Amino acid sequence: MLGPFVTAFRTLTLLPVPGKETHAFPLSIIGFPLVGLFLGAIVWTFFQGIRLWDVQMIPLLVVSALATESLLTGALHLDGLGDCADAFPGKRNRQQILHILKDSRMGTFGVCAVVFDLLFKYVLWGILFQHTRIMTIVISLILSRTMQGCCLVMVPNAREEGIASAFAGNHSPRYKLLMIVILAVVSAFSIIFSASWIAGAASLLSAAFVTLLWVRYCRKKIGGITGDCLGALNEFVEVAVLLSAGILPTS
Secondary structure (H helix, E strand, O other), rough: OOOOHHHHHHHHOOOOOOOOOOOOHHHHHHHHHHHHHHHHHHHHHHHHHHOOHHHHHHHHHHHHHHHHHHOOOOOOHHHHHHHHHHHHOOOOOOOHHHHHEEEEOOOOOHHHHHHHHHHHHHHHHHHHHHHHHHHHHHHHHHHHHHHHHHHHHHHEEEEOOOOOHHHOOOOHHHHHHHHHHHHHHHHHHHHHHOHHHHHHHHHHHHHHHHHHHHHHHHEEEEEEEHHHHHHHHHHHHHHHHHHHOOOOOOO
């Protein structure tokens, strides 16, 4: 019964979660939002450090939270972002892009993408820490993982091997219906726990908009998604939610 959650945490984090994994790998999508919620709880713990020390410690707390989140996930999504930044620009064909995505080395574009992504999150997390709007960060972590699960069961895979290939042939109505239910629950959570219903709606719309744009681009370039594409999507959604919801008034 806990198999889908074990698979989700073992796929998206480095945590040595005990238990057996699910035999129906697509069922693990029900655990994806919980992984985001767990990571959000870690960030919230660092946020509580403001009460123990002082607001002047916010930069240190933000860096510590970012580092811990990256460590727990094995920087999996950052790696995907870097690989996509190296592979997609230019006039490369499908096979060239897939070859670069499979290469473990990272080029200049990839390094720059990771650095700018972390800088964006450092600044935005710092602002939200300062204004005690920690739930915006938590929601960004939940929505980003939810969008990954959505793509896994609704978007074709670009190649037969890799992380995303475990879902090949499982784009059945049953899993799509399950994903719709998950999206409904996560959407309700985002609206209820955001600083305002407008901020919650902005979070959902930005996450959906970025996901649709990225999926459309990936399908045009390589015919589908890969694990690296999902990693990049995670970072795009996080930043989009932080930007759209974080700059809005709380009432």
